[in-house]
Amino acid sequence: MQFARRYRPVRALAFHVPAVLLSIIMIYPLVWMFVSSLKPNEEVFTTVTSLIPSRVVWENYVTGWQSAGRYTYATYFANSFTISFWCTVGGVISSSLVAFGFARIPFAGKKLWFAILMGTMLLPAQVLLIPQYIMFKAFGWINTYLPIILPQCCGVPFFVFLNLQFMRGVPKELDEAAEMDGCGWFQKYLRIMLPLSVPSLITSGIFGFYWSWQEFLQPLIYLSKPRLFPVSIALKMFADPNTQTNWSGLFAMTTLSIVPVVIVFMVFQRYLVEGVATTGLKG
């Protein structure tokens, strides 16, 4: 709904003033967190509204880094990266395979399975949480990453949907041409669909990374050894707001914990916005 208009300053002002105000509200908590991470500890709550620290204390990042039990945040960040890496890779590859099956291959029972796949998207995790926990406990998987990673490697319904939507847009003529050349389904997937669906692979990869990086419930239930904690759990466990004293150190770590998310966002912004727009995916 864009109409050509002459430039009118009042109109521009009426737009930009509220837009900037809203931007400030939206971004304020994050700015506050970052600024607080640079303040001297005793100042965090005495100068709570001030967004300019009296002096910039980068050491908060050092003290915060070491302030979480027997291990430093190096351990927790490494754990988070390990979990996120396998969840993302496993989720993207398996979902792409499943999506191709649904997108291209005519097989018996396809409609039924697709309906079930979509249905599982609506299923609240809470229903599966308890039986899965009991099951994985019986397998001896407590204090391993298997309960977190393995289910992801079985295809994530939302990623399947995302890739499927994209694959439907790829012309079928390409498949037919490949068939002339004697390619089977797996060849068609590997040589044609996989290279062409890179954008949807990236979009699902980004979301896979976000979700696994911020995942809280699964690690909370399955991991009890601090050696295995991801950052999210370490922040919760060692940054217990009731016992916390090194506030600026804590804010330094919360700031660091969102840095990977922000970097990925900056780099892949284009894919992300397109992905959200085309599938209606929740971020």
Add this chain to the structure above:
Amino acid sequence: MTAIAMKSTKAYRRKRMRNNLAGYTFLAPWLFGFVAFTSVPMLYSLYLAFTKYDVLSAPQWVGTANFVNMFQDGLFWKSVGITFKYVFILVPLRLAAALGVALILTTKHKGIGIYRTVYYIPSLLGGSVAIAIIWLRLWGSDGAVNGLISLISGSPYTYSWIGNPGTALYSLILLGCWHFGSSMLIFVSGIKQIPVSYYEAALLDGAGPWQRFRYVTFPSLTPVIFFNLVMGIINAFKAFSEALIITDGGPMDSTMLFALYIYKQSFTYFKMGYACALSWILLIIIGIFSALVFRSSNYWVYYEA
């Protein structure tokens, strides 16, 4: 002649067999996961819902006792009430914010892209622990919000928004609203897909801005609103980690969202049977509301013919 026909049906059959084999091979990871990590656990959970089970000793069949007990469990009813309040305030508010901002961001102005990014970033950080910790500090008695109020009013203000049962839930609702960005993006792309010719026609008919919204933008967007509504309701019913980290269900159980109550029953009190029964109630509630929204869509969602 028949030989050829037979050969072709044979070839056809072989091709169909090959397709079936290929289809199920590609689906194999998901089929395996669906059986191992979804179906079997769900059946097991259904069984556990009729048992008493504390993880240490074997499950004990108690019939419908868990469901009967719910009716006498005051906290169960309270948490259902809190969850409804949370869902029915948060979802419309967030939807309205997302739609309103999306409408503004699709007008022609400079810097739209930057605003869109800024509004989206909070959704990105979604339910992260970092944000929960920050939220707790922002709305605490010595937090930044009170700091700002003190600054404006000139006198120290130390009301604890999160520490008081009257306002704690609203601070969680506000956190949910802060995440309007992803719905906003979906609305923005929806609005951009509305053909300009619709607006031109409306202008020719002398429609003002409100009429253009009421008769062009809104009807064209109803499928998108419907989608956002369904996802919003489902996700709000499942809300959990914010409440766990920020309030832990308190003060005085005023933020005991249903999903959190299930978690407490299972992983704090190890009443696995009861918790499974509760989780089935959650599933049924979500099912009913999704069905209601789907049913209602006949009356207000316009699909282009």
